[in-house]
Amino acid sequence: MTVLAVHLLTGCTETARSAGTDTDLSDSRIPEKASADTTIAVGSPETEVALRLSGQIDKLPFKVKWVRMSGGPQCSEAFRAGELDVCSAAEIPSIHARWTGLDTKLVAAEFRKDPRRHPIYELGIAPGADVDTLEDLRGKKIAYSPGQAQGALVQRILAKAGLTEQDVELVELPSTGDVYPTALGSRQVDAAPLGGVNIKRYVTKYGKDGAKTIAHGLRDDPSHLWVPTESVKDPEKAAAIREFVEFWARAQIWVDEHPKEWIEGYYVKDQGLSREDGEYLVKASGSPDIPADWGPAIERHQETIDLLAEKTGNEPFDAESLYDRRYETVAADAVADGRKDS
Known part of the structure; x- marks a missing residue:
């Protein structure tokens, strides 16, 4: 945990x-x-x-x-x-x-x-993380930012997937700038909520290595x-x-x-x-x-x-x-x- x-x-x-x-x-x-x-x-x-x-x-x-x-x-x-x-x-x-x-x-x-068609965040998945659904997050490292919208979204994603903190490893990282895309691209974490232009830039930069995003299906x-x-x-x-x-x-x-x-x-x-x-x-x-x-x-x-x-x-x-x-x-x-x- x-x-x-x-x-x-x-x-x-x-x-x-x-x-x-x-x-x-x-x-x-x-x-x-x-x-x-x-x-x-x-x-x-x-x-x-x-x-x-x-x-x-x-x-x-x-x-x-x-x-x-x-x-x-x-x-x-x-x-x-x-x-x-x-x-x-x-x-x-x-x-x-x-x-x-x-x-x-x-x-x-x-x-x-x-909001379902235009979410603020998508869940970025690191190359080679083998995550296609929210349930696949079990046992994975997830970037987490306490006190911010991204942190609460992670908690809601876990709840939707039927998972708890004991089922994953939450890695506390600030969600500012390109911290999350970089952490994903370097495989420091397996998943992280990405927002704004970081969604596009992450896939553009790391997609050739297998990086992707998946929808979380929640209002954000x-x-x-x-x-x-x-x-x-x-x-x-x-x-x-x-x-x-x-x-x-x-x-x-x-x-x-x-x-x-x-x-x-x-x-x-x-x-x-x-x-x-x-x-x-x-x-x-x-x-x-x-x-x-x-x-x-x-x-x-x-x-x-x-x-x-x-x-x-x-x-x-x-x-x-x-x-x-x-x-x-x-x-x-x-x-x-x-x-x-x-």
């Missing part, structure tokens, strides 16, 4: 069991507008580029300090330091934040309209705007965040409707990818689904919480406590209003 059971979220586990936070803001009124001198720090690089390309960035009615970060680990640290008000993240960081005593809320949710598409609760407890910041959610939602639709501009402005000029890679990513991502009802999302989030609690020894909790439902319809309403005006 891997050291996962001992070290996943460890160091913090005993504290986390008693440090959970559940601030209820449902009765707190958000002002209609934020004052023009209100400043929020935002870690959502894609949104910054989308607003700039669409011409919306100068229309923000408050001040934004853009921070070039997103995702769980970086944003958690910035939240703790009081240096960030909004972050783009998947569903896992908010769970781990709760277990480590960091009080946060989700204020926007986005999914993919056809949650994307959120995530905030420290202290930020939405502040009336002025709460109002600015609500307006930012509106701009964020319209930006997602603009990206979907302007693929050529997005490929050139974001993937090529901002990210330094080739136009071919950008076209691949746009085609793979599908269209956004921004729901006005968070109920189904919360139900799926609860399933993830319960699974991870079982695997890590942390206490399960009510997924709804992670969501600030004062913002529930904000993004969807902004999209609907934008389409009426177009």
Whole structure:
């Protein structure tokens, strides 16, 4: 068995069991507008580029300090330091934040309209690993990144395959950059969840040696705007965040409707990818689904919480406590209003 059971979220586990936070803001009124001198720090690089390309960035009615970060680990640290008000993240960081005593809320949710056809991740298989199905993972080495979406996906894949940690060897590796493709290509691990352009690049580079990817068949598409609760407890910041959610939602639709501009402005000029890679990513991502009802999302989030609690020894909790439902319809309403005006 891997050291996962001992070290996943460890160091913090005993504290986390008693440090959970559940601030209820449902009765707190958000002002209609934020004052023009209100400043929020935002870690959502894609949104910054989308607003700039669409011409919306100068229309923000408050001040934004853009921070070039997103995702769980970086944003958690910035939240703790009081240096960030909004972050783009998947569903896992908010769970781990709760277990480590960091009080946060989700204020926007986005999914993919056809998540089975357009998954975020595929399971990369190393050359010679002899894995054709999820059940074939028994006895294999699997790359694992605690506290991130890829880590939770591995746990869900094992559960779907009827396997446990005792049936595999989880190798703790960061999921950043090309760490996973390199680990697969060098046969340091037998399997690893790959996302984005790494899916294409891995097969292109190592396919001649027998590398491949297989579908996991699970929904892996949650994307959120995530905030420290202290930020939405502040009336002025709460109002600015609500307006930012509106701009964020319209930006997602603009990206979907302007693929050529997005490929050139974001993937090529901002990210330094080739136009071919950008076209691949746009085609793979599908269209956004921004729901006005968070109920189904919360139900799926609860399933993830319960699974991870079982695997890590942390206490399960009510997924709804992670969501600030004062913002529930904000993004969807902004999209609907934008389409009426177009």
